[in-house]
Amino acid sequence: MKLHITYDNPIPINAFEWTPAAHRQPPHVHESLEIGLCLSGKGLFFFGNKRYEAGPGDLFLVNSEEPHIAQADPADPSRYLFINFDAALLLKEEPGLLLPFSYRAARFCNHIPGGSALARQLIPWMLAVAEELREKAPGYPAMAKSALIQLCGRLLRHYNDRLTDEERSGMVQSARHAQALAALVEQRHREPISLKELADELGLSVSRVSRAFLEATGYRFSEYVSLLRVQTAIRDLAGTDKTVAEIAFDCGFQSMATFYRIFNEKVGMSPNAYRQSGGNFSESKK
CATH class of the missing domain: 1.10.10.60 (Homeodomain-like)
Structure with a gap:
């Protein structure tokens, strides 16, 4: 099942709390990227054929391709804070920030254990994003965006060391191609445009730039x-x-x-x- 996410903030970021059902529901995907923090309780989190136990402080990374669903423990239901955001937001800032979400599902661990050094780095920034969007104080869109970039920057530094030079180079190149295409679309989306026209302008094949764009953003060109x-x-x-x-x-x-x-x-x-x-x-x- 594919969910469509909309945003009611000036920037494409959502922050919300959610308690999963106590029985396993059908998995879903969505174009947006997501980071989940287990605030309390216990449960399970499924990504394709992978299964993780969830407890307070655990974090989970969700990209735009991997089917996923959480399930609460009936006796002690888990409750999550989710930060959900559009990949294009990072694409405009620094394509490298998308690398932690550009994983190949089979060998990627979506789970960041609570109490780990990385979890301790990430949780304050997650809470900061949620607080800015909840309080809506003056300047909150910029503050929420800044906190999200800090969050994803720390993820990048962690996962960057786990990539080979070849993997890192290929993923960065794909993100750069996606960034170039996104910039052209943003400039000319009011006009009649085609993927072939823009791919030719970038000196890339339609299949290559289309694949790079989908992998980086979760969106098809149209x-x-x-x-x-x-x-x-x-x-x-x-x-x-x-x-x-x-x-x-x-x-x-x-x-x-x-x-x-x-x-x-x-x-x-x-x-x-x-x-x-x-x-x-x-x-x-x-």
């Missing part, structure tokens, strides 16, 4: 273009008095039917309803 167009439409709906039709075509959509369908898929309501709500809509979480 999904990412649509996402940027919807994000632009959201800003225009909230900040201008342009008609919905003007916004749709200005953002790069070729028909109103396509605009309404994709907007509703991404936001969970129509453009008109979004404008009437004043920009308040619910996040899709676990």
Whole structure:
């Protein structure tokens, strides 16, 4: 099952607490990246065929490809804090920050034990992200983003030493290709664009840049273009008095039917309803 995650913050980061069911539910995937911290209780966390025991202080890394689900102990249910964020946020800052999430599932350990040196480094930054998004004090988007970068930077330093030079070089190169493609899409998403056109401009094959982009961000090219167009439409709906039709075509959509369908898929309501709500809509979480 693939979940779609939306964000109600100015930056694409969610922080929320969640208690899993006491029985094993179907696993899911999502385009966004995720770090989970077990706050209390006990349980299990499944990643594909891998199974980890969970207890207070344990952390779990989730990328955009590996099916996963947590399960609570019926007698002592686990409760988690999850930080969920869009890979494109890191891609714009420093592609290397995505390396800890670009793992090959079979030989990667998603579990960071509570009480370990790494867990002690990461937990304060997780709590800082959650606090900024909860309190929404002046400047909180920048503070939450800064705390997330600190968190992922420490993950990078830990996992970087566990990669061979060849693995590290290949992953960084893929991330750089993804970053270059993302920059072009961001500049020109309001225009009719194709993956082949942008791949040619970058001097890369369509298959190579498409694979690199999916691995780095969790998005297919067409999904990412649509996402940027919807994000632009959201800003225009909230900040201008342009008609919905003007916004749709200005953002790069070729028909109103396509605009309404994709907007509703991404936001969970129509453009008109979004404008009437004043920009308040619910996040899709676990």
